[in-house]
Amino acid sequence: MPIETALNIEFADRLKELPPYLFVEIDKAKRQARAQGRDIIDLGVGDPDTPTFPHIIETMKTAIADPANHRYAFDAGLPALRTEIAVWFKGRFGVDLNPDTEIYPLIGSKEGLAHLPLGIINPKDKVILTDPAYPAYRPTITFAGGKITNLPLKESHGFLPDLKKLAEIKDAKFMYINYPNNPTSATANLEFYKELVALAKEKGIILISDMAYSEIYFDGEKPPSILEVDGAKDIAIEFHSFSKTYNMTGWRIGWACGNPKLVAALAKVKSNFDSGIFQAIQVAGITALRTKPEELNDLRSMYEERRDCLINGLRSLGWKIPPPKAAFYVWGRLPKGFNSSMETAAAFLEKANIVVTPGVGFGPAGEGFVRMTITMPTERLTEAVNRLSKIL
């Protein structure tokens, strides 16, 4: 085709509607710094640095060699996986789930979180998004044609949504909640969930709970599931993930559970997009759910030690951040002398070869904060504190 008649390819309007990706500049600067041979400490990525547990890998080795696992998987996953999830859920939260109607395996929880809105909202429906929030929620609402109403999470409220403010919002279709929270690491207790469920029922708001960090908690305080609240299943669906719990981010496996109608809506959307999880990974997932509690205790102890290392180190520099109770993020107000989260991230990279995530990347209310991860050994965190001591 002559060049003059080549199509002028443009992105679809729905892509153009997405907000600019604020991390692009930071990513570019990070890549440049690495290319220059600088030793970068990346406190930006939320991805476990330790390997998948060996017993899970052993199961995978056998499962991958079995031809039965090489074909299209069932959309709804292996019945044995759904049953194992139900057993795990009962043991962890004391909640009964029907493996056939109330559980649906996912190719990672992000996949399900992103597909569900396509099954439950119509164009112009109002959706409540906490601000700050995990960045994956926003685009999917836009794709489904939903309109976003921000609900700020304030430190004075423990980064929980203010239910009085929520009560004032009219005609919202659904809302995402995420505790333990990314990026703030805040946790929610059962009392809060009870009040939230009561209010959501009164107002007819569907609740989508993202519990990717359910097993990464400290000081022995286990985060509850919203499904522990009586009657929560009438309006709530919860997303769980193997990624952070078993160091399996690359494997892509998670699940949704809760209200059968919401689960069915998600299943129907998915049946048009994908063909299930590679079955060998599902078999390995069953083994993962049977991981001995001691092993997860060791994982939590490791993160707890790192958390204390970073928090105490920063405090010794006069940067006081409350220690997170869960997840692997340290969410700190900007240190003295810094005016914006972007400026702080740029200065840390330029002067200390440290990458942090600017809070504004998680929503306007994230301005004034940076997020730092503890997914690296204490020696590196100590080195980060040493470097920061020269610029703070």
Ligand SMILES: *Cc1c(COP(=O)(O)O)cnc(C)c1O
């Ligand atoms: C990491 C993360 C996820 C995604 O988990 P996958 O199961 O790997 O897709 C979901 N929600 C939050 C808040 C996360 O931080």
